[in-house]
Amino acid sequence: xxxxxxxxxxxxxxxxxxxxxxxxxxxxxxxxxxxxxxxxxxxxxxxxxxxxxxxxxxxxxxxxxxxxxxxxxxxx
Amino acid sequence: xxxxxxxxxxxxxxxxxxxxxxxxxxxxxxxxxxxxxxxxxxxxxxxxxxxxxxxxxxxxxxxxxxxxxxxxxxxxxxxxxxxxxxxxxxxxxxxxxxxxxxxxxxxxxxxxxxxxxxxxxxxxxxxxxxxxxxxxxxxxxxxxxxxxxxxxxxxxxxxxxxxxxxxxxxxxxxxxxxxxxxxxxxxxxxxxxxxxxxxxxxxxxxxxxxxxxxxxxxxxxxxxxxxxxxxxxxxxxxxxxxxxxxxxxxxxxxxxxxxxxxxxxxxxxxxxxxxxxxxxxxxxxxxxxxxxxxxxxxxxxxxxxxxxxxxxxxxxxxxxxxxxxxxxxxxxxxxxxxxxxxxxxxxxxxxxxxxxxxxxxxxxxxxxxxxxxxxxxxxxxxxxxxxxxxxxxxxxxxxxxxxxxxxxxxxxxxxxxxxxxxxxxxxxxxxxxxxxxxxxxxxxxxxxxxxxxxxxxxxxxxxxxxxxxxxxxxxxxxxxxxxxxxxxxxxxxxxxxxxxxxxxxxxxxxxxxxxxxxxxxxxxxxxxxxxxxxxxxxxxxxxxxxxxxxxxxxxxxxxxxxxxxxxxxxxxxxxxxxxxxxxxxxxxxxxxxxxxxxxxxxxxxxxxxxxxxxxxxxxxxxxxxxxxxxxxxxxxxxxxxxxxxxxxxxxxxxxxxxxxxxxxxxxxxxxxxxxxxxxxxx
Ligand SMILES: Nc1nc2c(ncn2[C@@H]2O[C@H](COP(=O)(O)OP(=O)(O)OP(=O)(O)O)[C@@H](O)[C@H]2O)c(=O)[nH]1
Ligand SMILES: [Mg+2]
Numbered sequence: 001x002x003x004x005x006x007x008x009x010x011x012x013x014x015x016x017x018x019x020x021x022x023x024x025x026x027x028x029x030x031x032x033x034x035x036x037x038x039x040x041x042x043x044x045x046x047x048x049x050x051x052x053x054x055x056x057x058x059x060x061x062x063x064x065x066x067x068x069x070x071x072x073x074x075x076x
Numbered sequence: 077x078x079x080x081x082x083x084x085x086x087x088x089x090x091x092x093x094x095x096x097x098x099x100x101x102x103x104x105x106x107x108x109x110x111x112x113x114x115x116x117x118x119x120x121x122x123x124x125x126x127x128x129x130x131x132x133x134x135x136x137x138x139x140x141x142x143x144x145x146x147x148x149x150x151x152x153x154x155x156x157x158x159x160x161x162x163x164x165x166x167x168x169x170x171x172x173x174x175x176x177x178x179x180x181x182x183x184x185x186x187x188x189x190x191x192x193x194x195x196x197x198x199x200x201x202x203x204x205x206x207x208x209x210x211x212x213x214x215x216x217x218x219x220x221x222x223x224x225x226x227x228x229x230x231x232x233x234x235x236x237x238x239x240x241x242x243x244x245x246x247x248x249x250x251x252x253x254x255x256x257x258x259x260x261x262x263x264x265x266x267x268x269x270x271x272x273x274x275x276x277x278x279x280x281x282x283x284x285x286x287x288x289x290x291x292x293x294x295x296x297x298x299x300x301x302x303x304x305x306x307x308x309x310x311x312x313x314x315x316x317x318x319x320x321x322x323x324x325x326x327x328x329x330x331x332x333x334x335x336x337x338x339x340x341x342x343x344x345x346x347x348x349x350x351x352x353x354x355x356x357x358x359x360x361x362x363x364x365x366x367x368x369x370x371x372x373x374x375x376x377x378x379x380x381x382x383x384x385x386x387x388x389x390x391x392x393x394x395x396x397x398x399x400x401x402x403x404x405x406x407x408x409x410x411x412x413x414x415x416x417x418x419x420x421x422x423x424x425x426x427x428x429x430x431x432x433x434x435x436x437x438x439x440x441x442x443x444x445x446x447x448x449x450x451x452x453x454x455x456x457x458x459x460x461x462x463x464x465x466x467x468x469x470x471x472x473x474x475x476x477x478x479x480x481x482x483x484x485x486x487x488x489x490x491x492x493x494x495x496x497x498x499x500x501x502x503x504x505x506x507x508x509x510x511x512x513x514x515x516x517x518x519x520x521x522x523x524x525x526x527x528x529x530x531x532x533x534x535x536x537x538x539x540x541x542x543x544x545x546x547x548x549x550x551x552x553x554x555x556x557x558x559x560x561x562x563x564x565x566x567x568x569x570x571x572x573x574x575x576x577x578x579x580x581x582x583x584x585x586x587x588x589x590x591x592x593x594x595x596x597x598x599x600x601x602x603x604x605x606x607x608x609x610x611x612x613x614x615x616x617x618x619x620x621x622x623x624x625x626x627x628x629x630x631x632x633x634x635x636x637x638x639x640x641x642x643x644x645x646x647x648x649x650x651x652x653x654x655x656x657x658x659x660x661x662x663x664x665x666x667x668x669x670x671x672x673x674x675x676x677x678x679x680x681x682x683x684x685x686x687x688x689x690x691x692x693x694x695x696x697x698x699x700x701x702x703x704x705x706x707x708x709x710x711x712x713x714x715x716x717x718x719x720x721x722x723x724x725x726x727x728x729x730x731x732x733x734x735x736x737x738x739x740x741x742x743x744x745x746x747x748x749x750x751x752x753x754x755x756x757x758x
Contacts, residue, residue: 016332021295022151022506023575029146030577031181033339034332041364044373047472047482047576054209055178056363058469060481060576 001071003038004048004064011039012069019066030057032067037074084168090138091244094162094189095173096182097121097144098581100201103231103590104173105141108241112597114497115590116459118486119144119579120504123154125161132241140167143503146181148188149296151575153503153511159298162194163283169247170196171240176206176213176228179350183342186222193254193284196224197243203228203236205582210353217349223255232587254284259337263330266293266322273315277307293319294331363582367466376470383463387454388550391447391527392543398446399531406439407685428629429618432680437614440676440686441606441669444528448602449595451524455493456594460586464489465578472576478558479565481576484514488557491521492550493598495715498523499722507574513564515719516732519711520557522550524598525668529706532672536687537699545700549707556708556739605667613666614673617659621678630678640678650705650741651698651748661705667712697757701748708740 006012014036017024031052032038041056042049048059059067084090093101097119106113109128114121126141142161143154150159162170172189174182189196200206200213219226225243229236258264270289279285283302291299292315304312323330370379410431417427458464464486472482484505491498495518502514522530530549534542620636627634632641632655640655643662647653660674672686679689694702710716716729723729751757 021297025147025149026151026506026575026577028335029149029151029184030579031184033335035336035339041367042371046373046476047469049367049371049469049580053178053180054361055181056367056580056582058465058472058482058576058578058580060472063575063577 001069002065003040003050003059003067003069004043004061006040006043006069006071008040008043010071011037011073012071013037013074014067015070016068017066018068019063023063023066027063027067031055035074038067038069087135088138089135089169089245090140090167092140092142092161092165092167092170093173094142094158094170094185095144095199096146096175096178096185098579099144099173099175099182100231101144101173102141104171104199104201104229104237105139106593107231107234107237108137109139112593113141114594114597116464117462117581117584118459118464119581120154120486120501121459123157123500123503125157130241132245135245137241137244145185147185148192150298152506157503162189163192163298168195169244170194171199171244172196173199173201173231175202176200177202177209177211179213179346180339180342183222183345184338187255187257187338187342190222190224190255191257191284191290192287195247197240197247198222198224198226199240200226200228201231204230204233212351214349214351218345221345221348232590254287256286257337257341259290259334262322262326263293263333263337266319266330269318270315273318274307277311277315279303279306290334292316294334295319363462363580366583367580370463370466371469377473380467380470383458383467384550385547387451387458388547389543390454391450392531392546395447395450395531396535396542399443399535402443402445403685406435406443410435410439425622428622428680432621432629433614433618433677434611436676436680436686437618437673438606438611438676440532440672441528441610442603444531444669444672445599445602447527447531448524449599451527452493452595452598453591456591457586458489459594460584460590462581462583465580468578469580474558475561478513478561479573480510480513480561481574483574483576483578484510487514487518488521488554491518491523493524495519495521495523495711496718499715499718502722505574509568510574512723512728513561513568515722515728516564516735517557517561519715519732519736520553520560520708522553522707523668524602525712526706528669528672530703532686533690533694533699533703536690537694537696545703549703552704552743553707556743560735560739605669609667610669610673613663613670614677617663617674617677630680636678646741647705649749650744651701651752652694652705654693656693657702661709664706665710665712667714668706671706695758697748697751700757701744701751704744704747705740708736708743710734710737710740 014032014034016034017027017032036052039051040048041051048064050057050059093105095101102113102115102122105111105128108130111128113126122141122143128139130137130139142158145155145158148159150156170189172186186198215226215228225247227236227240227243229240267286267289270292271285274285288299369375414427414431468482468485471485475481475484487498487501490501498518498521499515502511505511505514530546534545538545617636621630621634623635631637636659637655640659643658644653644655647658656675656678660671663674664671676686679686710733716733719729719732720726
């Protein structure tokens with residue numbers, strides 16, 4: 001499911017990044033790559049704030065729909 | 077690697093600082109070269125290339141600071157500057173500034189440079205923050221795995237600079253071989269085929285061929301363009317169709333595989349060289365706690381407004397008494413000097429030049445040093461704290477209604493200092509459309525040059541409500557920017573919106589040094605401006621006020637008087653149809669402080685003081701209408717020049733200059749005529 005659907009406090013594992021060259025490239029650049037754990041810090045209508053390790057990233061809703069995650073969490 | 081490297085003398089080195097945004101490159105640059113470039117705790121502070129010099133032992137170093145970038149993908153203009161320099165530039169070694177507490181993402185860029193075959197030194201900066209988090213990095217090991225020298229630094233405290241310099245001057249083309257990551261048999265087979273085709277087609281570019289092949293497989297547009305230039309479109313097509321053919325057969329997209337393998341490599345490097353405490357033993361994250369409040373759905377915008385109000389109050393309440401002292405000083409000096417010169421039998425013309433021209437004109441502007449000083453002190457603290465990207469996050473709600481997003485708000489905040497860097501800061505937006513709209517509305521952010529005009533008028537005509545009046549102008553500017561952005565969004569062009577992804581760096585305590593550097597730089601620039609352009613214009617106006625020969629000084633018959641009278645009818649319906657106001661607005665386009673300088677000269681403020689002259693010549697309503705005009709009308713030439721160079725066309729500066737003039741006229745008209753009807757302030 002897309003990252004945008006998760007609730008604050010939830011963590012998930014990134015499976016895939018959709019989108020065109022720019023969208024995908026920018027997400028990858030900031031560390032949204034498959035196999036990484038993300039945590040939702042804020043999601044309330046507007047952009048999300050997510051945690052990638054120690055990093056905090058603000059992410060527009062449209063972009064958050066391009067990040068496909070699985071709630072089971074990553075293997076390691 | 078030797079790209080376009082030119083021959084330099086043995087003891088001369090060209091060193092480039094590159095790395096992720098906000099990793100401390102400019103801090104390092106300032107430390108190395110003694111420059112005072114802008115540092116701030118948000119990603120995207122530096123948007124252009126800067127050069128400085130340093131020497132170490134008997135070496136002479138040319139140091140280049142680049143905009144930050146997360147990869148060589150270059151999705152926005154600032155990143156293009158960095159990418160172009162790194163892929164085609166002339167340099168000996170790259171100091172890759174890495175945020176030690178954020179290794180995996182930073183190394184993603186490092187790996188890309190190493191694959192390209194760049195000679196680099198891995199600079200593990202922000203070592204202090206990594207230590208605090210309990211992250212332990214085995215320098216030797218990481219250097220061995222990456223095949224580069226490694227130096228640990230804390231740029232903000234000057235730690236590790238010496239070892240870095242020692243390493244830099246020793247570093248000479250050690251690694252001819254570029255880093256090779258194993259992309260798995262499927263991709264590797266394709267890479268070797270593409271490489272052999274490149275060889276066959278005489279792809280002579282100095283670029284590492286394996287790297288070029290990988291870039292082509294990733295469909296990197298720049299690589300494709302380069303290939304087409306080098307070998308011609310038809311041969312390039314052969315390579316492209318080979319890649320496309322393989323891609324069809326493959327299970328996953330090649331670019332996904334390439335990214336995953338890069339990260340796999342990075343994770344391996346990190347697992348072998350970095351130790352960090354278990355998740356439950358990590359120190360608590362203070363930034364998250366602050367963010368829980370600051371980015372709260374309901375509190376976010378009120379907090380932002382409170383911050384802006386705080387900055388504003390700080391600038392005024394502390395500045396006002398200081399202005400009073402300086403003003404008193406200039407007035408006393410004007411009177412005393414005037415008396416002295418007349419007494420000494422100096423010609424009245426020279427006396428007038430000094431008292432009316434220099435003291436009345438330039439002095440009226442210099443009076444505002446305390447405000448400028450305090451404003452930039454406050455902005456410096458704001459920028460260093462890490463709040464900037466939070467403000468952008470919070471304002472996304474408003475900006476997205478205008479078809480922009482939160483990141484477009486950062487250039488607007490920068491514009492409160494000066495619109496020139498504000499316009500340049502739009503480089504970080506990745507869509508052309510968002511950039512143009514952001515550029516067009518940036519001059520509506522009231523810059524520091526307009527502050528003197530507000531303060532002098534507000535002090536003269538609204539002595540009891542001065543700060544409310546000035547704050548209302550700032551607010552009016554923002555409201556107009558919002559309205560205009562909404563209009564441009566509707567009429568201007570469709571086109572892709574920017575993608576909103578933005579790092580929120582940890583909050584940091586503003587360093588005294590960082591904040592003061594910024595402030596001195598700005599105050600220095602202000603004084604320099606007073607001594608150059610403002611001085612020159614003031615002298616010109618004084619001359620025009622004395623011509624034709626024998627005319628009464630600054631009378632309606634003087635050249636400046638005649639010129640002002642020519643312009644005045646335009647402003648008549650706005651309540652300030654006097655020639656003094658009209659000419660100050662026209663000259664104000666050269667630099668907004670000149671509005672005050674001109675009024676100082678034409679009202680001979682060196683003696684009586686400018687405030688008294690304004691009280692005598694403006695009603696409160698006319699003054700407010702005038703201030704609205706100053707806020708909104710045509711931006712200064714420096715801003716127009718920046719718009720020209722950022723958009724590469726005359727079209728946008730012309731549009732900006734004209735729409736703003738019309739907007740200013742209309743709003744002032746409504747204010748003045750409305751006020752007249754209601755009988756307010758007349
Ligand atoms: N704790 C700590 N802070 C640092 C260090 N180096 C830089 N900083 C801070 O990090 C922030 C970013 O510094 P800059 O020098 O502007 O970073 P930059 O890499 O030039 O950023 P861009 O121009 O946006 O790419 C500032 O707040 C600095 O004070 C360091 O070694 N330790
Ligand atoms: Mg910088």
